[in-house]
Amino acid sequence: MKVVKHAAQSREQRSLQVREAVLQAAIEVFAEKGFEGATLGEIASIAGVKQPLLVYHFTNKESLWEVAASSLMEKFNARQSELYQGEIQLDDRQRLLTLLKSFIYTLRELPAYGKLLLKEGSRISQRTQWLDQHFVPAIYRNAKFNDPRLQRIFGTVNLLRYVVAGGILYIVVAGPQLAVSAAEEGGIGDSPEELNPLSDDMVEQLANILCGMVFSQLEELPALEP
Template sequence: MSAPSQTSSTRERQRRQSRERILRAAVRSFARAGFEAASLSRIAADAGVKKALVQYHFTTKDALWREAATRLWTERNARLKQFVANRGPAALARNLRPAFTALVEFTREQPEWLWFMFHEAQVDGPRRHWLIEHCLRDDYVLGQDFVRQCQEQGLIRPAPSLHLLHLITGALTYNLLVAPQTLEATGTDLAGPEAIARQVDLLLEMLAP
């Protein structure tokens, strides 16, 4: 490779790396503080870059927010893809526990996706509408379909699929949101592997027909 080509390749790699750092910092900032409280200056500082570089990669704060949301949901969906794609009777029975466990483990690693959603759920505005249209609507469709198929196979008790979907996702994620305070108050670690396994077992027992 010639010297100019090497220089061009190095610069492109640096651009990708800086963009990735900015996006990761934005995910954390928007999840913790919400859109209004998060600032491009703070995001730039967390990413270790100048604010102008943030604006170079993402022209507006709204554009950066949308990219951050897309990143979170893309990563979550990639983790769950194998369980959603294969839904034959045998696969459903085999994958129900691993699917629940995968969602808990992803949330333990990246709780930002929940905080992201909670911040926007409180405000009737364009960001909530965008999140529904590009992320949450599919969650509802695919989630209810998954519940109904499990019901048809006798894996989950009869009940409205939407209600069950909320009960399932709440049971799988809420413990992690309160895990730090629970650990401090009681000494019990709800985010550990054994606690997660017990949590999934208990949920499956509660859902059984």
């Protein structure tokens, strides 16, 4: 009985390992090539499994994309939750700044999140609709502010969507390109940490710029009753 139980546990563990390997490979490929450019064959090859085994676990590319995106969102939420301390801040500006910093730092660690949004957000599809419903960071979705105008901005997501997009474009596109250009030109000066486009200092500056953008728009809105 012990042998049978051990064998069953080994099969279950192997199955979980296969699923995790496939999901990691799928996140990588979907983020780099988009849904249309990705193939199950390439994902299976990167994961180190046969394609029929991939299909056994995930049925088809559509199903795999959704599970991979959900897995990435879970990782993003978990990491941002570790970084975000906004609920202890009473001031709306500091709370928003902390939220933006946690978002950008998490995005720097998990650029696949931004890449996936950029790849699929450029065209209308069922995946775009899925992203709108399920691919919003939990902290962003549940943020609470004292100023009802700021709360309304978060509720309608119109302005903040563009602010967040600015962070994604910088971390995923502009920052890496600037870093490569700087490296090709022989460095980025005497203080590389301060000038590195992906350094902590630059992330802090970007968060402050984005926060300022939100509050400059906020000042133009009429006051609302709490």
